[in-house]
Amino acid sequence: MSLPAARTVLIVSDHTGLTAENIARALLAHFPGHPLRYVRRPFTADVMVARAVAQEVSDLAARGERPLVFTTITRPEVLSELQSAPAQVFDLLTPGLDVLEQEFGRPAARHIGGHHDMHDPGEYLGRMEALDFALATDDGIGERQYDLSDLILVGVSRAGKTPTSLFLALQHGVRASNYPLAEDDFEREGLPAPLDKHRAKLHGLTIDPRRLHAIRTQRKPGSRYASLEQCEYEVRRAERLFQRHGLPVRDTTSASVEEIAAGILNSLRRG
Amino acid sequence: MSLPAARTVLIVSDHTGLTAENIARALLAHFPGHPLRYVRRPFTADVMVARAVAQEVSDLAARGERPLVFTTITRPEVLSELQSAPAQVFDLLTPGLDVLEQEFGRPAARHIGGHHDMHDPGEYLGRMEALDFALATDDGIGERQYDLSDLILVGVSRAGKTPTSLFLALQHGVRASNYPLAEDDFEREGLPAPLDKHRAKLHGLTIDPRRLHAIRTQRKPGSRYASLEQCEYEVRRAERLFQRHGLPVRDTTSASVEEIAAGILNSLRRG
CATH class of the missing domain: 3.40.50 (Rossmann fold)
Incomplete structure (x- = not known):
């Protein structure tokens, strides 16, 4: 057959x-x-x-x-x-x-094109500016931009911050910055200093350590950074930090950027 | 009233x-x-x-x-x-x-969710990998990636290459690299050397020089880079290069990334 x-x-x-x-x-x-x-x-x-x-x-x-x-x-x-x-x-x-x-009470235009052309240049420019913003912050020069951010995504390296912030910008015109959690941040009790005054904007992203291990291995095979042990350590510490400070958390292991973005925007509305 | x-x-x-x-x-x-x-x-x-x-x-x-x-x-x-x-x-x-x-001849599932969740993990990972690819090439380390690219966007700085390549990746899972045209490239007759063997993948992006001037001024006010004169010079030379080598060209001045991406994909199909 x-x-x-x-x-x-x-x-x-x-x-x-x-x-x-x-x-x-x-x-x-x-x-x-x-x-x-x-x-x-x-x-x-x-x-x-x-x-x-x-x-x-x-x-x-x-x-x-x-x-x-x-x-x-x-x-x-x-x-x-x-x-x-x-x-x-x-x-x-x-x-x-x-x-x-x-x-x-009037006829539809029934013209060609529609909402994906630049019929609203202001809305379109807003999306492009949000994209520039996400790219700038992604280069790690973002701390002084936190004041201007609509929200700040917090997570360990390769937990899904960048795709989420780019999608939020391109699709929704939302200005999202990133804060990559590193070992230094796990050694102190409080929130990382640059985040402390932006508590209301923080959204934690987490990921299954085995999935993180696979992603990092593709990037830096055999490194300490990619080892399952290191991934488990970082995710555990990140989740503890999120919990201690009451951050909303989303898991990128099995959620798409579309779903994560919709969930974040929905929680902004309620917040 | x-x-x-x-x-x-x-x-x-x-x-x-x-x-x-x-x-x-x-x-x-x-x-x-x-x-x-x-x-x-x-x-x-x-x-x-x-x-x-x-x-x-x-x-x-x-x-x-x-x-x-x-x-x-x-x-x-x-x-x-x-x-x-x-x-x-x-x-x-x-x-x-x-x-x-x-x-x-069978009932619809009428379940919750749908095509924006990870019902097709392969397709989703393809989009995320295309995004990594676009970001990597955007950092200027892309030349050795041209072999792996589905297409290469060619244009002067701030002509719209980055938003277009990110949108192609996130929405369509297409691997787009960038090639930023610089003054060196205008001084020679041929195509820039790294592009020469990838002719079929090249898509030129152009932009109204006054719009480019406005965008660059926001980024580097008062610089030679942002001056209208420089913008006019670069766009003129870029368009001449596109024409000389028969590249398909799209104008990002009044077309959205959605429109540019759809146009490029449509021309790939015909090409």
Whole structure:
């Protein structure tokens, strides 16, 4: 018996395709176990390009496939070109736009593009500045930036501070600094001095010592830094420090940056 | 006359809320000019939490507001709690799940979470490794990494290489290196030596010299580096180099990292 063939999932957008792919993945995550092949057709913005994509779908159907097509196209003449393709077409935005037209009492723009272009330059520049901020602090010159930070991620080396702060910046425009815990910090009772006056901004990140050992081994194989013993020691001391000072803590071993960021932002709201 | 009050947009998710907010913004971008206030309620995963959110909506309605509620909750008992709230509730996933149940001939899992958790650890680790890769190359130690790169972004300092490469890594798991163009590179006819054997991977980034001047001035006010004259010179020479060697070029002045990344990936597919 052969393996089941992967089903083609076409992501068709008049712009970047990020929204369409996001929704498609959110839906298809509820049907695990089916092999899928994602094919992206961004910038499908006019009738001619849509016709070519519809032709691709026809070609797949002619070979006996049943592709799934997810689209955020809103211009009716472009959308109808795609809908003529012999496939299940998920028209992701039209139903919501129809309801919103009633709510706002005016027609939807149904233009090309949308919220991933620079329609709000201030918001976009805020994200880019937050990214610069995260990169600057990541170089270890961050202590004087703590005053300007929205939050400060505290953890041992390679516990996930950098990916989390970059994601917070790029996605949410949040200014996150890092504080890498080192052996010196474990030898004293209090919080590391630079953190002491920023208590409310601190978020601890921890990680399974075996996972940390694996990550550090990739970077510096055979070093004391990467040894399981050292990883266990640092994580134990870091967690003790978090606990002693009542820091909120998140475990990056099995949580994605998306999840960690959402959790941190949610706790900021409550805090 | 007072300004129109901002309308509350509630993003309600059983998990991070990224998908729900993404769709809500994609829809609402078609109704520009309405002041909106985004309120996020991630991790609304059980009936009790959903009831509390529904109560928040009721409180807003009691004050005469008409909130818009966007949700990706799929568990019926949690969803129906939210749908009892006195507001327009956009149930973003259920209609698509119903159709997919027919397509796959089996019920949707309708579990909590989804594609932003680590359901595919390989894909997630790929993104994190691509991020490490982008950061390493960004420190200027990247030349020996060009062999391993999926693509190499070429441009003058502060033209947008770093945000683009970080976004390509975090969002798409694509390994992008940077090559910063400097004066030396403008003095020779050919491509910079480290780039010569990687021609197919090169993507030029350019930027309006006045915008570059503004960005550099923020970083090093009054320097030669930041002067409009220097910015104009570098951009002109960079664009000449791109043209001479037939590099694909994108302008970061008015395109977001989302747009630039989508454009680059789309050209990789065609290339």
